[in-house]
Amino acid sequence: MRRFSWFNVTSLTFGFAFLYLPMVLLVIYSFNASKLVTVWAGFSTRWYGELLRDEQFMDAAWVTIRVALFSSTLATVLGTLAAVVMIRAGRFPGRTLFSGMIYAPLVMPEVITGLSLLLLFIGIGLDRGIFTVVLAHTTFAMCYVSVVVSSRLATFDTALEEAALDLGCSPFEAFRLVTLPIIAPAVISGWLLAFTLSLDDLVIASFTTGPSATTLPIQIFSSIRLGVSPQINALSSLLIGVVAIGVIAASLATKRRAVTQAREEQAAARVTG
Amino acid sequence: MTTAPADRPRPGPAVFAPWDEPDAVPLIQFKNVTKRFGDFTAIDDLTLDIYTREFFALLGPSGCGKTTMMRMLAGFETPTEGKILLSGQDIAPIPPNQRAVNMMFQSYALFPHLSVWENIAFGLKREGKDKDTIRARVDEMLRLTRLEKFASRKPHQISGGQRQRVALARSLAKAPKLLLLDEPLGALDKKLREETQFELMDIQEKTGTTFVIVTHDQEEAMTVASRVAVMDEGKLIQVATPPVIYEQPNSVYVADFIGDVTIFEGTVRKDGEHYRLDWAEGQPPLRVRSPASLRDGQTAYVAIRPEKVEIHHNRPDDHNVLRGKVVDIGYLGNLSTYHVELPGGRMIRAQNFNTERDTRQPFTWEDEVWVNWTETCGVLLER
Numbered sequence: 338m339r340r341f342s343w344f345n346v347t348s349l350t351f352g353f354a355f356l357y358l359p360m361v362l363l364v365i366y367s368f369n370a371s372k373l374v375t376v377w378a379g380f381s382t383r384w385y386g387e388l389l390r391d392e393q394f395m396d397a398a399w400v401t402i403r404v405a406l407f408s409s410t411l412a413t414v415l416g417t418l419a420a421v422v423m424i425r426a427g428r429f430p431g432r433t434l435f436s437g438m439i440y441a442p443l444v445m446p447e448v449i450t451g452l453s454l455l456l457l458f459i460g461i462g463l464d465r466g467i468f469t470v471v472l473a474h475t476t477f478a479m480c481y482v483s484v485v486v487s488s489r490l491a492t493f494d495t496a497l498e499e500a501a502l503d504l505g506c507s508p509f510e511a512f513r514l515v516t517l518p519i520i521a522p523a524v525i526s527g528w529l530l531a532f533t534l535s536l537d538d539l540v541i542a543s544f545t546t547g548p549s550a551t552t553l554p555i556q557i558f559s560s561i562r563l564g565v566s567p568q569i570n571a572l573s574s575l576l577i578g579v580v581a582i583g584v585i586a587a588s589l590a591t592k593r594r595a596v597t598q599a600r601e602e603q604a605a606a607r608v609t610g
Numbered sequence: 611m612t613t614a615p616a617d618r619p620r621p622g623p624a625v626f627a628p629w630d631e632p633d634a635v636p637l638i639q640f641k642n643v644t645k646r647f648g649d650f651t652a653i654d655d656l657t658l659d660i661y662t663r664e665f666f667a668l669l670g671p672s673g674c675g676k677t678t679m680m681r682m683l684a685g686f687e688t689p690t691e692g693k694i695l696l697s698g699q700d701i702a703p704i705p706p707n708q709r710a711v712n713m714m715f716q717s718y719a720l721f722p723h724l725s726v727w728e729n730i731a732f733g734l735k736r737e738g739k740d741k742d743t744i745r746a747r748v749d750e751m752l753r754l755t756r757l758e759k760f761a762s763r764k765p766h767q768i769s770g771g772q773r774q775r776v777a778l779a780r781s782l783a784k785a786p787k788l789l790l791l792d793e794p795l796g797a798l799d800k801k802l803r804e805e806t807q808f809e810l811m812d813i814q815e816k817t818g819t820t821f822v823i824v825t826h827d828q829e830e831a832m833t834v835a836s837r838v839a840v841m842d843e844g845k846l847i848q849v850a851t852p853p854v855i856y857e858q859p860n861s862v863y864v865a866d867f868i869g870d871v872t873i874f875e876g877t878v879r880k881d882g883e884h885y886r887l888d889w890a891e892g893q894p895p896l897r898v899r900s901p902a903s904l905r906d907g908q909t910a911y912v913a914i915r916p917e918k919v920e921i922h923h924n925r926p927d928d929h930n931v932l933r934g935k936v937v938d939i940g941y942l943g944n945l946s947t948y949h950v951e952l953p954g955g956r957m958i959r960a961q962n963f964n965t966e967r968d969t970r971q972p973f974t975w976e977d978e979v980w981v982n983w984t985e986t987c988g989v990l991l992e993r
Contacts, residue, residue: 499686505707
């Protein structure tokens with residue numbers, strides 16, 4: 338059993354400890370009965386109860402979820418269209434510049450994106466609030482979606498679309514009935530990525546929001562400045578739980594699908610010999 | 611023009627040869643079609659007629675323009691110059707989804723998210739046919755391609771040969787005037803490919819659809835097609851029935867592309883009813899009968915197929931007799947190919963059918979032999 342040598346076990350332990358110790362500590366302390374974050378005073382779910390009664394946090398959570406839903410959906414539509422154009426348009430003058438401009442926000446510092454959006458909103462006299470946050474999040478999440486979708490489209494057999502046209506589809510029908518269902522997994526994972534990005538964005542939201550719309554990360558950040566409260570621990574534990582369940586569910590679903598497909602293909606090979 | 615399916619190319623009074631009938635109306639007409647991609651000319655001033663119920667093969671090496679011709683018929687490319695007529699109508703302005711033309715793709719392009727049944731029904735649903743009509747038509751197609759058992763399977767759950775049949779059923783479902791097949795059998799192994807060739811011919815006869823097939827496999831083209839067009843660099847080199855292409859090639863290119871051939875280059879001179887080709891110093895000239903009219907002293911070629919070359923131990927009393935040495939033997943079971951080296955290093959291939967059950971070969975390596983062929987067996991070519 339060389340695989341479990343002393344060296345391997347140690348590096349594995351340190352690696353995981355480095356990654357997960359802070360989160361484990363946070364979850365443990367969220368069940369602390371004491372009001373002081375660093376002093377353990379026995380097990381309690383008290384802070385979870387208080388969190389649910391805290392209107393500020395609940396409002397912020399609701400704002401965040403709405404922003405994430407709208408912006409990720411909008412970003413998915415725009416990002417998918419951009420990806421389709423980039424992959425399908427072929428070569429035209431300025432193509433490299435154009436595709437570079439789609440991906441530039443990926444590497445642009447968030448502070449700059451936030452600041453420029455703020456200037457734009459002030460310039461056109463748009464009242465800052467939930468709407469401007471949605472716009473801002475759409476802007477930066479869109480390029481992530483287009484990266485995910487275009488990497489799927491790059492391996493997409495264009496003959497499938499031609500076959501759809503050949504069988505009587507208009508170009509739009511071909512996209513709706515053939516392309517979209519086939520690239521759906523990539524579109525969905527683009528949507529999930531955009532949703533997560535929007536959920537935990539602090540910088541851009543701080544620049545573009547107004548007093549009426551405080552998102553959860555802003556709320557957490559501002560209350561931290563007044564000292565870490567056990568409520569924050571409870572809230573963070575909930576977020577970790579939600580994300581963990583989502584990731585595990587997604588990977589289980591993918592794995593099950595792969596297994597079923599492999600089994601079906603084997604069955605087909607047996608039948609046809 | 612409409613004839614019963616049984617009238618297709620068979621020996622007898624009703625031979626299918628509309629291209630020889632002066633008043634036959636072609637289904638497809640290419641009129642001086644040129645297609646350029648930037649600086650590259652894919653199709654070069656090409657004129658061609660294809661008739662209803664034909665099984666027409668476009669044959670050529672990759673990059674010769676055969677796929678471009680097919681894509682222009684399907685509507686995925688438009689000609690740069692010239693016109694393509696389908697039933698007398700210019701099809702340039704008609705988008706692919708409104709053409710009475712369907713295509714079977716090289717990759718099959720089956721929709722992976724739909725079942726076999728839904729794949730075949732796809733085109734019919736787009737036409738807005740009612741449910742019962744669609745059901746009846748799809749079931750008919752499943753029967754035709756023997757896929758009834760697999761109707762509810764997804765494309766990844768069936769074998770390569772079955773996928774090929776689904777692709778064929780799907781492209782035939784809308785009963786197109788013209789079916790285009792892009793290297794339809796390329797992905798199948800040899801045995802399955804041969805079976806499927808006959809299946810394709812059978813289906814073509816049953817449905818009476820005009821087929822245009824693109825292939826680089828000359829055997830496939832010869833087997834399935836009523837006429838073959840041999841292409842090179844965007845031009846048609848020869849358009850004719852398979853036997854004419856094989857026995858009366860119009861150029862060295864066609865002779866060489868189709869089947870096995872030995873080609874002698876030399877200067878030609880007329881001698882009574884036949885020509886003589888002087889091809890090497892100290893060698894007897896080759897005698898060949900030809901309807902062509904060539905100038906004396908002109909450079910010309912004689913092409914000779916290996917199965918028409920006889921091989922002997924003793925000198926036969928005939929024309930076109932050459933002495934040589936066996937350097938290679940290819941034993942294929944039904945026949946053997948001998949590579950015979952002539953004095954001066956020239957090689958000629960001779961084929962013998964193994965009609966006796968004899969495991970000893972009549973000729974072996976290093977044997978001194980005589981080869982010959984009659985004066986009607988060689989083909990005299992100008993270029």
